[in-house]
Amino acid sequence: MATSGVKLYGGRPSPYVNRVVMALEMKSVDYELVEMNPYEKSELLIKINPIHKKIPVLVHGDRPICESLIIVQYIDDAWTNGPSILPTDPYDRATARFWAAFIDDNFFPLLREMREAEEEAKRLVFEKVLEAFALLEEAFITISKGKAFFGGDTVGYLDIALGSFVGYLRLSEMLNANYKILDETKTPLLAEWAERLYSDSLVKDAMLDPQKLLESLTKFQAMPKTDSN
């Protein structure tokens, strides 16, 4: 499969764009990142993602693929050299897809709610975030089977689905020590796992640095609802 003609449209700080970056890095795909502000619905964005008008969009050759997890699966299907992103066994794949859907449909909406909540409500949402994260810790125990990652010895689909947000989880704590989500006393395995991602040879260059995120966030101050998927 030709590795030329791969363009990724989106903002580098976006955790959804980050998922695609992690997948492309894993497969050693040459690509061009075309920075795009998701809050400005440029003509180009409307052209490559007319249905949702969101980033990330991967354009391979002249064909656009949208929705971060769909793009990650596409990358796994299209580049068969290099490590597999999804597990091989159908049941393990189903488990990975289930938890990826949980992360997108249950966990992240809570993170967003927490970010947007007023001070009194924030604490309550934070408790729900921790409950959801505790479920992910249990999932990690079952799925990793004692190994380093959700994917086993190497990073996989769920490591990407959740790992793309680790920079933001760390940022949450940096901004307010009361909102520590990656807490080694509560979810020790996920705390260790997060650390491991920053030194894993396949994805370390893709991982988002909380300090850099803080700098980018101060640039994009007005954040209504999310415009990434």
Place this chain on the structure above:
Amino acid sequence: MEVRLHGMWASPYVIRVIWALKLKGVKYEYIEEDLSNKSMAVLEYNPIHKKVPVLVHNGKPIVESAVILQYIEETWPDRTPLLPEDPYERAMARFWIDFGQQKSLTFFAFFLTSEEDKHKTAAQVLETLKILEEEALGDKKFFGGNTINMVDLFFGWLTYSFGCMENISGVQVLLPETLPRLHRWTLDFKQEPVIKENLPDSTALLEHFKRVTKHLKSSNKFKPA
């Protein structure tokens, strides 16, 4: 190889799994669940969402209909393929399934619409269906091309359940005049042998929808899946 499916006869999420299993020729045991009194099996197999469908294969549960459909495709790949081989076409099939999931609130709003809002909610559904017709179906016989695939199964509920929603809300949306190609697809889809033999009784379904609407409207909440 033991396959069991916990389901509910009127659920559009369950029926797409039944269709997939039948198309693949997979023998399974079906357990009808009373959603107001779920079995221990459902609560144990799906502790997070506590919903049907639950597919149990050799004692291991799989939940969420989109996940189950992909599991069935990958576990029985040799019979009746439900996804294209080409990675890009495959990504597009997943995209349309995801689109359907993202639009579930739009359909729910129409299903439970008040008299005042019925034309507004109907217009939003029409807009969604127009996108589906134009971009996903196009001039093909089925979403899958000449044969049905996972996307057809996913939207199959439009061919019979949606009529109940139109009946209850009092506005017809899916008509030959408004959505000619999609309307034609609904007829072709229901003619497929496996589908034809596995559709719920339409009278019973309408009664069921009327009961559910009444209950949801009076309790003032709804839970999109």
